[in-house]
Amino acid sequence: MSRRSPKNFAPEFKEQVLKMVESSDKPIPVIAEEFGISAKNIYNWRKRSHEKLTSRDKDEILEVKEENKRLKKKLAQLEEEQAILKKACAYFARSLP
Template structure:
Protein backbone atom coordinates (compact mmCIF):
# COMPACT_ATOMS: atom_id res chain seq x y z
CA UNK A 1 0.00 0.00 0.00
CA UNK A 2 1.44 3.38 -0.96
CA UNK A 3 1.24 6.43 1.24
CA UNK A 4 -0.17 9.61 -0.27
CA UNK A 5 0.52 12.63 1.91
CA UNK A 6 -2.30 15.00 2.71
CA UNK A 7 -2.23 18.18 0.63
CA UNK A 8 -0.71 21.20 2.29
CA UNK A 9 -3.19 23.87 3.36
CA UNK A 10 -3.56 26.83 0.98
CA UNK A 11 -2.10 29.17 3.62
CA UNK A 12 1.07 27.05 3.81
CA UNK A 13 1.41 27.04 0.02
CA UNK A 14 0.88 30.80 -0.20
CA UNK A 15 3.48 31.46 2.50
CA UNK A 16 5.97 29.21 0.68
CA UNK A 17 5.29 31.03 -2.60
CA UNK A 18 5.71 34.41 -0.91
CA UNK A 19 9.01 33.32 0.64
CA UNK A 20 10.29 32.03 -2.70
CA UNK A 21 9.27 35.21 -4.52
CA UNK A 22 10.96 37.37 -1.89
CA UNK A 23 14.30 35.80 -2.92
CA UNK A 24 15.75 36.14 0.59
CA UNK A 25 17.00 32.55 0.26
CA UNK A 26 17.47 30.18 -2.67
CA UNK A 27 14.41 28.10 -3.55
CA UNK A 28 16.16 24.87 -2.60
CA UNK A 29 16.91 26.19 0.88
CA UNK A 30 13.34 27.44 1.39
CA UNK A 31 11.97 24.07 0.31
CA UNK A 32 14.30 22.25 2.69
CA UNK A 33 13.32 24.57 5.57
CA UNK A 34 9.64 23.83 4.86
CA UNK A 35 10.23 20.07 4.51
CA UNK A 36 8.98 19.95 0.93
CA UNK A 37 10.81 19.07 -2.26
CA UNK A 38 12.28 21.78 -4.42
CA UNK A 39 10.27 20.51 -7.40
CA UNK A 40 7.09 20.82 -5.33
CA UNK A 41 7.84 24.45 -4.51
CA UNK A 42 8.74 25.18 -8.14
CA UNK A 43 5.42 23.64 -9.26
CA UNK A 44 3.55 25.81 -6.76
CA UNK A 45 5.38 28.89 -8.05
CA UNK A 46 4.63 28.00 -11.64
CA UNK A 47 0.93 27.43 -10.88
CA UNK A 48 0.74 30.69 -8.92
CA UNK A 49 2.27 32.53 -11.89
CA UNK A 50 -0.32 30.96 -14.21
CA UNK A 51 -3.14 31.86 -11.78
CA UNK A 52 -1.87 35.45 -11.62
CA UNK A 53 -1.60 35.68 -15.41
CA UNK A 54 2.18 36.19 -15.17
CA UNK A 55 3.15 33.02 -16.98
CA UNK A 56 4.31 32.82 -20.55
CA UNK A 57 3.91 29.03 -20.42
CA UNK A 58 0.87 27.10 -21.56
CA UNK A 59 -0.03 26.09 -18.00
CA UNK A 60 -3.73 26.40 -17.20
CA UNK A 61 -4.84 28.52 -14.29
CA UNK A 62 -6.61 26.77 -11.40
CA UNK A 63 -9.94 28.22 -12.55
CA UNK A 64 -9.33 26.94 -16.08
CA UNK A 65 -8.47 23.49 -14.71
CA UNK A 66 -11.72 23.38 -12.72
CA UNK A 67 -13.70 24.55 -15.75
CA UNK A 68 -12.04 21.95 -17.97
CA UNK A 69 -12.87 19.19 -15.48
CA UNK A 70 -16.52 20.27 -15.36
CA UNK A 71 -16.72 20.49 -19.16
CA UNK A 72 -15.26 17.00 -19.53
CA UNK A 73 -17.84 15.62 -17.08
CA UNK A 74 -20.64 17.37 -18.96
CA UNK A 75 -19.34 16.06 -22.29
CA UNK A 76 -19.29 12.48 -20.99
CA UNK A 77 -22.85 12.84 -19.66
CA UNK A 78 -24.09 14.29 -22.96
CA UNK A 79 -22.39 11.49 -24.93
CA UNK A 80 -24.18 8.88 -22.80
CA UNK A 81 -27.52 10.68 -23.19
CA UNK A 82 -26.97 10.94 -26.95
CA UNK A 83 -26.26 7.19 -27.19
CA UNK A 84 -29.46 6.43 -25.24
CA UNK A 85 -31.47 8.63 -27.61
CA UNK A 86 -29.91 6.96 -30.67
CA UNK A 87 -30.86 3.52 -29.35
CA UNK A 88 -34.39 4.67 -28.52
CA UNK A 89 -34.82 6.17 -32.00
CA UNK A 90 -33.59 2.94 -33.60
CA UNK A 91 -35.95 0.88 -31.44
CA UNK A 92 -38.99 2.98 -32.33
CA UNK A 93 -38.00 3.09 -36.01
CA UNK A 94 -37.89 -0.74 -36.09
CA UNK A 95 -41.22 -0.96 -34.32
CA UNK A 96 -42.88 1.29 -36.92
CA UNK A 97 -41.45 -0.68 -39.88
CA UNK A 98 -42.25 -4.22 -38.78
CA UNK A 99 -45.73 -5.55 -39.57
CA UNK A 100 -48.06 -5.98 -36.60
Protein backbone atom coordinates (compact mmCIF):
# COMPACT_ATOMS: atom_id res chain seq x y z
CA MET A 1 0.00 0.00 0.00
CA SER A 2 1.55 3.28 -1.07
CA ARG A 3 1.08 6.60 0.63
CA ARG A 4 -0.34 9.47 -1.31
CA SER A 5 1.83 12.51 -1.62
CA PRO A 6 0.52 15.52 0.29
CA LYS A 7 -1.21 18.19 -1.75
CA ASN A 8 -0.05 21.76 -1.50
CA PHE A 9 -2.90 24.23 -1.40
CA ALA A 10 -2.56 27.90 -2.24
CA PRO A 11 -2.66 30.25 0.77
CA GLU A 12 -5.61 32.05 -0.85
CA PHE A 13 -7.55 28.79 -0.98
CA LYS A 14 -6.78 28.06 2.66
CA GLU A 15 -7.95 31.54 3.64
CA GLN A 16 -11.15 31.11 1.66
CA VAL A 17 -11.90 27.80 3.37
CA LEU A 18 -11.13 29.19 6.85
CA LYS A 19 -13.37 32.21 6.20
CA MET A 20 -16.15 29.82 5.21
CA VAL A 21 -15.61 27.84 8.43
CA GLU A 22 -15.77 31.01 10.55
CA SER A 23 -18.81 32.51 8.84
CA SER A 24 -20.87 29.37 8.34
CA ASP A 25 -22.91 27.29 10.75
CA LYS A 26 -22.03 24.18 8.78
CA PRO A 27 -19.79 21.60 10.44
CA ILE A 28 -16.23 21.35 9.19
CA PRO A 29 -16.68 17.90 7.60
CA VAL A 30 -19.52 19.26 5.44
CA ILE A 31 -17.44 22.23 4.34
CA ALA A 32 -14.51 19.93 3.61
CA GLU A 33 -16.70 17.77 1.41
CA GLU A 34 -17.96 20.85 -0.46
CA PHE A 35 -14.37 21.89 -1.22
CA GLY A 36 -13.23 18.33 -1.97
CA ILE A 37 -10.64 18.19 0.80
CA SER A 38 -10.32 16.30 4.05
CA ALA A 39 -11.64 17.75 7.29
CA LYS A 40 -8.24 17.03 8.84
CA ASN A 41 -6.70 19.62 6.50
CA ILE A 42 -9.12 22.27 7.71
CA TYR A 43 -8.52 21.43 11.37
CA ASN A 44 -4.76 21.68 10.81
CA TRP A 45 -5.03 24.98 8.91
CA ARG A 46 -7.21 26.45 11.62
CA LYS A 47 -4.81 25.33 14.32
CA ARG A 48 -1.84 26.88 12.50
CA SER A 49 -3.68 30.15 11.89
CA HIS A 50 -4.47 30.41 15.62
CA GLU A 51 -0.85 29.70 16.49
CA LYS A 52 0.25 32.59 14.25
CA LEU A 53 -1.57 35.14 16.38
CA THR A 54 0.77 37.73 17.79
CA SER A 55 0.89 38.49 21.49
CA ARG A 56 -0.94 41.75 20.75
CA ASP A 57 -3.75 39.84 19.07
CA LYS A 58 -3.89 37.44 22.01
CA ASP A 59 -4.10 40.39 24.43
CA GLU A 60 -6.95 41.87 22.41
CA ILE A 61 -8.77 38.54 22.46
CA LEU A 62 -8.36 38.32 26.23
CA GLU A 63 -9.70 41.85 26.63
CA VAL A 64 -12.72 41.04 24.51
CA LYS A 65 -13.37 37.87 26.49
CA GLU A 66 -13.14 39.77 29.77
CA GLU A 67 -15.49 42.46 28.47
CA ASN A 68 -17.90 39.77 27.29
CA LYS A 69 -17.84 38.14 30.72
CA ARG A 70 -18.48 41.52 32.40
CA LEU A 71 -21.36 42.30 30.06
CA LYS A 72 -22.96 38.90 30.61
CA LYS A 73 -22.80 39.46 34.36
CA LYS A 74 -24.36 42.93 33.97
CA LEU A 75 -27.08 41.51 31.71
CA ALA A 76 -27.95 38.86 34.29
CA GLN A 77 -28.16 41.54 36.98
CA LEU A 78 -30.44 43.74 34.85
CA GLU A 79 -32.69 40.81 33.97
CA GLU A 80 -33.02 39.99 37.67
CA GLU A 81 -33.89 43.62 38.47
CA GLN A 82 -36.45 43.65 35.66
CA ALA A 83 -38.10 40.49 37.01
CA ILE A 84 -38.31 42.05 40.49
CA LEU A 85 -39.86 45.23 39.08
CA LYS A 86 -42.44 43.23 37.11
CA LYS A 87 -43.45 41.38 40.28
CA ALA A 88 -43.67 44.64 42.21
CA CYS A 89 -45.86 46.22 39.52
CA ALA A 90 -48.19 43.23 39.53
CA TYR A 91 -48.42 43.31 43.34
CA PHE A 92 -49.24 47.02 43.50
CA ALA A 93 -51.67 46.80 40.56
CA ARG A 94 -53.71 44.20 42.47
CA SER A 95 -53.97 46.41 45.54
CA LEU A 96 -55.47 49.34 43.58
CA PRO A 97 -59.30 49.71 43.83
